[in-house]
Amino acid sequence: MRHALRYTVLLLGIGTTMAIGWPVGAQGLTQQAIGFYLTVIGKPTVVHVGQPAAMPVKLRESVYFKDVIETQADSRAKALFDDDSILTVGENxxxxxxEYIYDPANNQRSSVLRMIQGKARALVGKLFAGLGSKFEVHTPTAVAAARGTYFVVWIEEKASRKMGLNEIGTVRPVSVQGPEVAELQAGGTGVANIGSSGNVAFTSGGKTVEVPPGSYAFAPPGMPPFAPVIITPTAPPGVTGAIASTEVPDVPQPESPSQVVTALGQGVVPLVGAGGPIIAPPPPVLPGLTPPSPISGAGISAIINTPGINLLCGVVRVCQAECPSCAE
Incomplete structure (x- = not known):
């Protein structure tokens, strides 16, 4: 990890090392970052602790503990944290x-994101086995806990179409037997697991369901989650909309020839006019490191190739190279 643990506080009686970030002037502490913004679209804002005035989010600026990130229509922001997790905040x-605790020496990471409204996605590529390690997204009525996967959480703004015994399967509260008919109620919480591995533990109304890869679940306010359903083109608009509206590609960064050669593992910069370098394949991703494709914002297309899932063809236009079965 390229970011060092910059500032630690020993919690007396607990012995936990906590990496925290505060902006300059907040409670007299030195500015410390816990991540930075990879991509900024539109005009998202952030409120730092101790500085109530909202500030524009800028590319490559730092993220701090207790930051409140807010977006409006047509604005989004993606941030990379020191533990290699990635957060994308959708519009509105x-x-x-x-909460942000990162202690690599003790294999510990505890992150809690509180979503008051809207939608967000998170890539949690690394697993931490240290005591109390977790990665959770809290809404006013539910909790989504990731276990090494890529997922979207949203708060439903308005009721969506009803679901029951239909082409996408039986949808009913886990505590109810029989073909109950339900709908995505306004104020409820939805979770879509768009990763290729790892489950999301989705808790609401005192009940927890495991949402596997390529599936989604929904919980009306105060009620248990419905049984997970496979994501298909016929999924409710709230599901497909949350996935599509949190997909944000990284902003390409210019690189010098030397940087490109170094990144590819080449030892010598080719001479100008030599006909171009022979580029070797990039080195494989080492175990434990975040793979590059999800970082690049491959959200909807990231799980098109999940076995048994023909994801969202016809819902969101993708090129034939990404989805050969989709006709133009």
Whole structure:
């Protein structure tokens, strides 16, 4: 990890090392970052603790503990944290970094994101086995806990179409037997697991269901989640909309020839006019490191190739190279 643990506080009686970030002037502490913004679209804003005035989010600026990130229509923001997790805040959303503990020496990471409204996605590529390690997104009525996967959480703004015994399967509360008919109620929480591995533990109304890769689940306010359903083109608009509206590609960064050669593992910069370099394949991703494709924002297309899932063809236009079965 390229970011060092910059600032630690020993919690007396607990012995936990906590990496926290505060902006300059907040409670007299030195500015410390816990991540930075990879991509900024539109005009998202952030409120730092101790500085109530909202500030524009800028590319490559730092993220701090207790930051509240807010977006409006047509604005989004993607941030990379020191533990290699990635948060994307969709439009018309408000998310607070309410807890951030990162202690690589003890294999510990505890992150809690509090989403007040809107939608967000998170890539949690690394697993931490240290005591108390977790990665959770909290909404006013539910909790989504990731276990090494890529997922979207949203708060339903308005009721969506009803679901029951139909082409996408039986949808009913886990505590109810029989073909109950339900709908995506306004104020409820939805979770879509768009990763290729790892489950999301989705808790609401005192009940928890495991949402596997390529599936989604929904919980009306105060009620248990419905049984998970496979994501298909016929999924409710709230599901497909949350996935599509949180997909944000990284902003390409210019690189010098030397940087490109170094990144590819080449030892010598080719001479100008030599006909171009022979580029070797990039080195494989080492175990434990975040793979590059999800970082690049491959959200909807990231799980098109999940076995048994023909994801969202016809819902969101993708090129034939990404989805050969989709006709133009």
């Amino acid at each position: 959303s408000r998310v607070e970094v309410s």
